[in-house]
Each structure stands twice: as C-alpha cells, then as structure tokens.
Amino acid sequence: MQGRIIRIVSKDYRIQLETGELVDAVLSGKLRLDKSPVAGDVVEVKATDTQYVVERIEPRLNELRRPHVANVDQALIVMSVKEPDFSCTLVDRLTFLIMHAGIQPVLIVTKTDLGISDEVEEMIQEYEKGPMRVIRTHKEQLDPSFAEIIAGKISVLTGQSGAGKSTLLNGLEPSFKLKTQEISKALGRGKHTTRHNELHQVAGGWVADTPGFSSLDFTHMKTDDLAQSVLEFQPYLNSCRFKDCIHQNEPDCAIKNAVKNGSIPERRYQNYLAILTMIQNRKEKYV
Secondary structure (H helix, E strand, O other), rough: OEEEEEEEOOOOEEEOOOOOOOEEEOOHHHHHHOOOOOOEEEEEEOOOOOEEEEEEEEEOOOEEOEEEEEEEOOEEEEEEOOOOOOOOHHHHHHHHHHOOOOOEEEEEEEEHOOOOHHHHHHHHHHHOOOOEEEEEOOOOEEHHHHHHHHHHHHEEEEEEEOOOHHHHHHHHHOOOOOHHHHHHHHHHHHHHHOEEEEEEEOOEEEOOOOOOOOOOOOOOOOOOHHEEEEEEEEHHHOOOOOOOOOOOOOOOOOHHHHHHHHOOOOHHHHHHHHHHHHHHHHHHHHH
C-alpha cells in the first residue's frame, strides 16, 4: 500500500496511509543501503505480522534541504507591513529561489491592522496585480482563503523573523505550536545523537516544522535558471530576438520592453538584475 512519511525520529517512521490511517514503520534492509527517506516522501509500505515496513520511495517532485522535506506544494512567504518592515527585495529573492526549486510561492501579508504606508501599499498591489497569489491578514482576522490554500497540500513557511508565522498557524489550529527549540533540546539535535524531521497537520494540510529558505543562497543558480524563476517574466521568455538573451543589455529584449510599458514592475526587474550581477561576478571569480 502507499503512504506518505510525516515524521521521522531517529529510525522510526510515522506514515499516513492512503486510507488516512497513521501507522509506525521501519525501513527495509534494502532501503537502508539506498537513499535516506525524508518527511513528505511518498512510499510503498508492506504490512507484516508484526510491523509495517517501508519497501520503496517514490520519485520526488522536489526536495528542500532546510527543512529537509520532499514533494512540497507551496512556500508561504510571510511578510509584515511593518515591525519588521515590508521588504520587496526579500520577497523577490525568496520567490526566485522557491520557483527554482519547482515550488509554488504564495505571499502572506501580515499585521495589516497596523496601517500601511503608501509606498508599501504600492508594492503589495504590484504583487496582487501579478501572477502570485497574495493574501492580506492580521492577528485578529485571518483571511478564510488562507485555510483553503493549506488544505490538502504540503507547505513550508519562510519570510521575516517576527512577521507572525507561528501566529498564523496557531490561528488556524490552536493546538499547533512551532516547538523547534524544545524539540532540539529534547532530542539532542545539537549533539547529533538523532534526527527529527516532521510535518505537522494544520487545517487539513501539512506544514514543515522549520522555516524553509533560511539561507538566500544563489550559488547553485545559472543565469538562464534565474530568468526562468521570475514569475512575471514567464509570458515573455521566448519572445526576445536572441535565444540566449539574459535580459540585461541585449537589443529587442521582450523582458525589457515589458518593463518599459509597465507590464513587469520596475522593482521586479531591478531585483532580477541585482541577482544576475551576483551570479555573473561569482562566475568571473572561478574563471
């Protein structure tokens, strides 16, 4: 039968079967010699007289290293309007990385009850008019659609520290707590005595227990990968005069034309150029 790994503690695996039943399982000897399973893996499980055994790991659609989770459907970028301040640069950098990983980004704007400056409102509206889903919410009023986008999916949360990631999830599922520090102490993670890898059930979906994309690392990305990872660029990518256009200084560039006529926000393009320059400078160092 098939199931999904939702928790790993040392060598013990908690599996949710297709029926919805939760069972504990161990790895078959064959798998222990192969790749290590992670939370989110879809697996083939066999029931013996005494226990459930994980026999096979299905191919992964995607995989994150931090948190170590597979088959992620979406990354929720949590960004407050203030305290801390809204950062268009951070939203874009996270979005580029999320798209590159083959995951759908969703922007969750929090603390809207604190008041929104004209500049921040303009930034938020640019995202709302674009291809990314945007949800505005605050502590006392959770948007009902927030629960809808989590249901039936595996999600990771990322964004600013202090933007209210835990508050959001606790609002949906009062019993839910992000207890990563307590878990680390209890399991001795700092001493590497064991490992803990878990998805938590929230509003009919699953959420990774630690923030994803905590390191804004573009060292693995190529210039053409970056353009493919910008949501607003998607409709124009095959319309430039040159097939190898990187949308920087080339003539007849569809991306630059879209920026000029307002179809792509200038801010999005400038944030793209900043990362593009970073990638180019890295390459030059290795030449």
